[in-house]
Amino acid sequence: MVEAEGVTLEELRKRMAEFARERDWDQFHSPRNLLLALVGEVGELSEVFQWKGEVPRGLPDWKEEEKEHLGEELSDVLLYLVRLADICGVDLGKAALRKMELNAIKYPVKLCKGSSEKHAEINDHGTAAAAADSSSTTNIIDDGV
Numbered sequence: 001m002v003e004a005e006g007v008t009l010e011e012l013r014k015r016m017a018e019f020a021r022e023r024d025w026d027q028f029h030s031p032r033n034l035l036l037a038l039v040g041e042v043g044e045l046s047e048v049f050q051w052k053g054e055v056p057r058g059l060p061d062w063k064e065e066e067k068e069h070l071g072e073e074l075s076d077v078l079l080y081l082v083r084l085a086d087i088c089g090v091d092l093g094k095a096a097l098r099k100m101e102l103n104a105i106k107y108p109v110k111l112c113k114g115s116s117e118k119h120a121e122i123n124d125h126g127t128a129a130a131a132a133d134s135s136s137t138t139n140i141i142d143d144g145v
């Protein structure tokens, strides 16, 4: 049985590296090959949802084997992502935390709460708000991205 509690990206990274090394698969794990494998797995993940229409959160009507299959495809995506980051020399955990910080700046709660608008639309509103309110913080989201 797999010990799942508290699993970390670092643990997955090490296990994937070991898995590939034991099989002499490092020779195949180039960034491009891993990216294509990742995209293929995203396709397999999409197939799990294909033709089901919108489904409620928690998937209450799904059979146990369907959820298990979903877990397998989610894992394939995660594991290839972890491996790709490792092969590219990117610390995925650090990069993800940094990206979340950037997203928090890009989408400040004050301007985004309850809204699904994209950054450019929010920025437009923020700029309009800034013109009306000189204390606005919209300058921090005007990052040009």
Ligand SMILES: [Mg+2]
Residues within 6 Å of the ligand: 041, 044, 072, 073, 076
């Ligand atoms: Mg798969």
